[in-house]
Structures are given as structure tokens and as C-alpha cells.
Amino acid sequence: MKIAVLTSGIMPVPSVEGGAVEKLVDFFLQYNEEEAHHDVTVFSIDSKQRAKLSVSTNPFVRYRFLDTSSFLSQLKRRLSKCFCPAGYYDYRITYYLRWTLKQIAREHYDVVLIENRPAFAIELRKVTDALIVSHLHNDLLNASTPQCQEIVKSTDRFICVSNFIADRVKTATGTGEYIKTVYNGIDTKHFCTKVKNPSVSRTSLNIEEDDFVVVFTGRLIPEKGVKELLETMLLLKDDHPKIKLLLIGSAFYGANMKATPFISSLQPLLHRLADSLVVTGYVPYTLLPQYLHISDVAIVPSIWEEPSGLVIPEALAAGLPVITTRCGGIPEIINNGGIALKVDMHFISNMKASILQLYHHPELRQEYVRAAQRGIAYYDRRRFAKEMSDTIAHWNDQR
Numbered sequence: 001m002k003i004a005v006l007t008s009g010i011m012p013v014p015s016v017e018g019g020a021v022e023k024l025v026d027f028f029l030q031y032n033e034e035e036a037h038h039d040v041t042v043f044s045i046d047s048k049q050r051a052k053l054s055v056s057t058n059p060f061v062r063y064r065f066l067d068t069s070s071f072l073s074q075l076k077r078r079l080s081k082c083f084c085p086a087g088y089y090d091y092r093i094t095y096y097l098r099w100t101l102k103q104i105a106r107e108h109y110d111v112v113l114i115e116n117r118p119a120f121a122i123e124l125r126k127v128t129d130a131l132i133v134s135h136l137h138n139d140l141l142n143a144s145t146p147q148c149q150e151i152v153k154s155t156d157r158f159i160c161v162s163n164f165i166a167d168r169v170k171t172a173t174g175t176g177e178y179i180k181t182v183y184n185g186i187d188t189k190h191f192c193t194k195v196k197n198p199s200v201s202r203t204s205l206n207i208e209e210d211d212f213v214v215v216f217t218g219r220l221i222p223e224k225g226v227k228e229l230l231e232t233m234l235l236l237k238d239d240h241p242k243i244k245l246l247l248i249g250s251a252f253y254g255a256n257m258k259a260t261p262f263i264s265s266l267q268p269l270l271h272r273l274a275d276s277l278v279v280t281g282y283v284p285y286t287l288l289p290q291y292l293h294i295s296d297v298a299i300v301p302s303i304w305e306e307p308s309g310l311v312i313p314e315a316l317a318a319g320l321p322v323i324t325t326r327c328g329g330i331p332e333i334i335n336n337g338g339i340a341l342k343v344d345m346h347f348i349s350n351m352k353a354s355i356l357q358l359y360h361h362p363e364l365r366q367e368y369v370r371a372a373q374r375g376i377a378y379y380d381r382r383r384f385a386k387e388m389s390d391t392i393a394h395w396n397d398q399r
Contacts, residue, residue: 001037001038001039001047001110001111001392001393001396002037002038002039002108002109002110002111002112003039003040003041003109003110003111003113003392004039004041004102004104004107004112004113004130005028005029005039005040005041005042005043005047005113005114005115005116006043006097006114006115006117006120006124007021007022007025007042007043007044007115007237008021008022008093008116008117008258009045009095009096009117010045010092010093010096011045011387012044012045012046012047012065013025013026013029013044013063014026014063014283015078016047017037017047018282018284018285019135019252020184020310021115021137022117022287023310024137024184024185024362024384025042025115025256027185027187027347027381027384027385028384028385028388028389029042029387030062030063030381031381031389032060032385032389033058033060034221035158035389036060037060037389037393038045038060038308038351038389038392039060040060040061041060041062041063041064041109042061043064043066043096043099043103044063044064044065044066045065045066045068045096046065046067046068046069047069048069049083050332050376053395056119057121059305061327064103065394066096066099066100066252066308068083068092068096068218069357076095077091077095077154078141078397080094080095080098080245081144085294086334088119088122088147088309089117089119091258093117097117097120097123097375101123101127103129104124104128105127105128108130109130110130110131110309110394110396111131111132111133111392111395112128112130112131112133112293113133113135114132114133114134114135114155115135115137116135116136116137116138116140117140118136118140118141118145118151118155119147119151119254120134121134121151121154121155122147122150122151122154127194127328128174130304131156131157131392131395131396131399132154132155132156132157133155133156133157133158133159133202133392133395134151134157134158134159134167135160135161135388136153136158136159136160136161136165136307136309137161137308138162138307139165139168139305139326139328141168141169141171142168142169142171142173143171143172145365146170146206148172149172151175152170152172153298154346156178156395157178157179157180157367157395158173158178158179158180159179159180159181159182159391160179160180160181160182161180161181161182161183161225161307161308161328162183162307162308162328162331162332162333163181163306163312164264164273164305164307164308164328164329165181165308165329166179166180166181166398172353173271175316176316180242180391182242182384182387182388182391183308183332183333183378183384184210184308184310184313184379184380184384185275185379185380185381185382185383185384185385186310186313186317186379186380186381187380187381188281188313188317188376188379188380188381190289190315191288191289191292191314191318192318192319192376194289194293195289198290198293199287199290200287200290200291200294202294205246205278205280205294206278206303207244207246207278208242209369210218211241211242211243211244212240212242212243212244212296212297212359213244213245213246213294213295213296213297214233214244214245214295214296214298214299214323215245215246215248215285215291215292215295215297215298215299215315215320216229216245216247216248216249216298216299216300216301217249217288217291217292217298217314217315218248218249218300218309218311219249219251219260219313220247220249220250220262220263221250221251221260222262222303223302223303223304224301224302224303224304225301225302225303225325225359226247226266226268226301227265227266228301228303228348228351229245229299229301229318229351230245230266230269230270230273231269232301232348232351232352232355233273233276233277234272234273235243235275235348235349235352236267236276236355236356237272237273237275237350240356241275241276241279243263243276243280243355243357244276245273245276245277245278246278246280246291246294246295247277247278247279247280248280248281248288248291248293249280249281249282249283249341250282251263273315279304288314289314289318292314292315292318292320293318293319295320296320296358296359296365297320297321297322297323297355297365298311298312298315298318298320298321298322298323298326298338299322299323299324299351299355299360300312300315300322300323300330300342301323301324301325301347302322302324302327302328302330303325303327303347303350304327304328305327305329306329306330307313307328307329308328308329308330308332308333309324309330309333312324312330312333312334312337312340313376313379316338316369316372316373316376316379317376317379319373320369320371321337321338321339321340321358321364321365321368321372322334322337322338322339322368322372323338323341323351324339324340324341324356324360325341325342325343325347325356326341326342326343328344333379335371335372335375336368336371336372336375337368337369337371337372337375338372339354339357339358341354348396
């Protein structure tokens with residue numbers, strides 16, 4: 001089977017600059033290389049970071065890269081913004097889509113897999129008779145989505161990262177017949193295994209051995225509940241000085257540490273928490289388990305309808321109980337591995353109480369960890385990739 005994979009058009013694949021969606025595409029491609037299942041072509045923007053990575057020469061996976069960094073390519077992209085209507089997406093994504101459409105039109109593909117850009121299907125349907133499968137990682141298609149019916153008519157099948165997202169898609173399709181939930185996967189071995197000589201330690205981060213470390217990993221944006229977490233830490237600071245927050249991440253994917261108005265607004269809180277806070281900025285995926293392994297509890301205080309946060313199974317695989325929320329698809333993946341809070345007027349006080357509960361009761365932490373470990377194998381990357389591959393193959397055979 002010949003498959004074309006369309007990425008986001010913003011982040012590169014391989015995921016040399018990070019990105020949850022891009023990492024999942026990597027897992028799918030790695031599995032395909034190992035099992036030699038399908039002939040896959042990936043259409044991605046290029047990256048200066050790619051030079052540091054040896055891109056696969058496996059005959060079953062090939063990459064086509066769109067240059068977006070050279071002066072000429074940037075000029076072309078700017079001109080496309082001026083002379084061509086952007087359409088559904090902004091000019092950068094539209095530029096990537098136009099480039100991809102030209103190549104898709106010149107070749108025959110059995111399946112086109114769209115990663116998290118459902119409206120791509122509208123233009124794709126004009127140039128290919130392939131089975132168009134939309135892999136939705138976010139709430140991007142529902143009854144309120146502009147052109148939702150045109151998107152639905154142009155798309156043959158939908159793969160969703162949670163039942164929450166699947167239910168949202170059903171509001172646009174009116175049926176669940178062509179929708180399947182495939183839960184995300186992680187490299188469980190990567191997070192379970194403790195390295196013998198870690199480069200990250202409590203000492204290197206100026207954290208005491210008897211400190212109780214609450215770790216947050218993710219983008220520093222309002223939807224992730226960062227401000228609410230910092231306000232919770234303020235309530236704990238004076239009476240519980242041994243509770244420390246390890247804040248990992250930046251506002252953007254990758255190592256981009258550009259300040260944002262939101263991060264600037266957090267500065268007074270960050271300043272007041274100086275003695276109870278360690279801020280690392282962006283941490284490469286390869287090093288992330290080392291940070292988790294020096295922590296006691298992971299916290300995922302999302303205050304938006306999180307589709308299916310990868311940070312939860314990552315933390316559970318690393319042996320950490322999780323404090324999170326009942327938003328979006330989170331309840332589907334937390335299982336019995338931690339505490340899921342309701343986001344309401346008592347959210348901050350309940351977050352404080354949950355941290356203290358786990359701080360004072362190490363036996364409860366272990367109970368959550370044992371419960372999580374019993375189910376974490378399901379979230380392994382190979383299960384995810386196999387299910388994706390088998391689902392696409394089954395749908396193609398049904399045509």
C-alpha cells in the first residue's frame with residue numbers, strides 16, 4: 001500500500017524541533033520501517049536541525065522536504081501571502097499545502113494521511129482519488145467548524161486520539177461509522193528506564209534530597225493551567241518550604257525561548273516563588289525522563305478540553321502519580337494512576353489539597369504508581385503504530 005503523510009506544515013518530521021504530533025508520526029514511521037508494511041512518503045517542511053539527524057534510508061519510508069529557511073524560499077512564501085488568498089489556514093500552512101498538492105497530483109497514492117489539518121482534505125480531494133484519512137489530535141472538526149460539511153464530504157475516514165475528540169467529530173458527521181479512536185503512544189521503555197550515569201540530578205538543579213518535587217512539563221500557555229499552578233504553589237510556600245515545583249517547558253515547541261505576554265504576566269508570581277521553583281526552559285525529549293525520575297509527583301493542571309495529553313502516560317511510565325483535571329480526553333487515560341480534579345471555583349484549593357495529600361502519604365503515591373504500571377503497556381508506541389497501520393490497511397481493503 002502506498003501512503004502519503006501530510007504533516008502540520010509548521011513543525012518538521014523527523015521531530016528534531018519537538019512537537020507531540022510530530023513525535024507520533026515518528027513512531028508510525030519507525031514501526032513501518034521495522035515491519036516493512038507500507039510504502040510511505042512524508043511531506044514535511046525542512047529544518048536546520050535535520051543536519052544533526054541521519055534521516056532514514058529505509059526503502060519503505062522516504063521524506064520530501066520543503067525549504068522554508070533560505071532567503072529565496074522565505075521570499076516565495078511572503079509573495080504567496082500577498083498574491084494568493086490564505087484560505088482556511090495562515091499563509092505558511094497554505095504555502096506548504098500548495099507545495100504538497102502539486103506533488104500528490106503527480107503520483108498515485110492508495111491513502112493520504114492528514115495529521116491534524118482536517119481542512120487539507122478539501123483541496124486534496126480535487127487532486128487525488130486516494131482514501132483520505134484525517135488523524136485528529138485536537139478539537140478541529142465539529143458542528144461549529146467553518147466548512148465542516150465540505151471537510152466531511154472530502155474525507156473518507158477519521159482517526160481520533162480520544163473518544164472525546166471522536167464525539168466532537170460525530171457532531172459534524174452525524175454518525176460514528178467512519179470514525180475510530182486510536183489512543184496515542186509513547187516510548188514506554190525510554191521513560192521507564194533509569195540511566196546509570198544521569199546528566200540530570202537533584203544536585204545539578206539545586207534541589208535538596210529531602211525536597212518533595214512536583215514536576216510540570218509542557219507548553220507555558222494559559223490553557224495548561226500554569227498560572228493556577230503557580231498560585232497554588234504560593235499557598236504552599238510558607239507552610240511547606242520543602243515542596244518544590246520543577247517547571248519544564250517554554251511557550252513554543254522546541255528550544256524557542258521567546259517571551260510572550262502571558263509569560264511576562266507570570267513574572268511577579270515567578271519572582272515570589274523563587275525559593276520554591278526551578279525553571280528549566282525547553283528540555284530535549286531524550287533528557288525528559290531524567291527530570292521525571294528525580295521528581296515525586298507530576299502535575300497536569302489543564303484548564304481546557306485537553307484531547308489526550310502525552311505527558312500523562314509519560315509521567316506514569318516514569319513511575320510518578322499524576323494530579324490532573326477532568327477536562328477533555330484526560331479521564332480516558334489517567335485511569336487509576338492519580339487524581340483528576342474538576343476545574344471550578346475550588347480548583348486551586350483542591351489542587352493544593354491534592355499535593356498535600358500525596359506529600360503526606362507516600363503509601364498513597366505508591367498505590368497510584370502500582371495501578372498505573374498495570375496499564376501503562378497499552379500506551380507503548382508500537383501498539384499505537386500497529387493500530388494506526390492496521391486500521392488504515394483495513395479501511396483501504398474495504399474500498
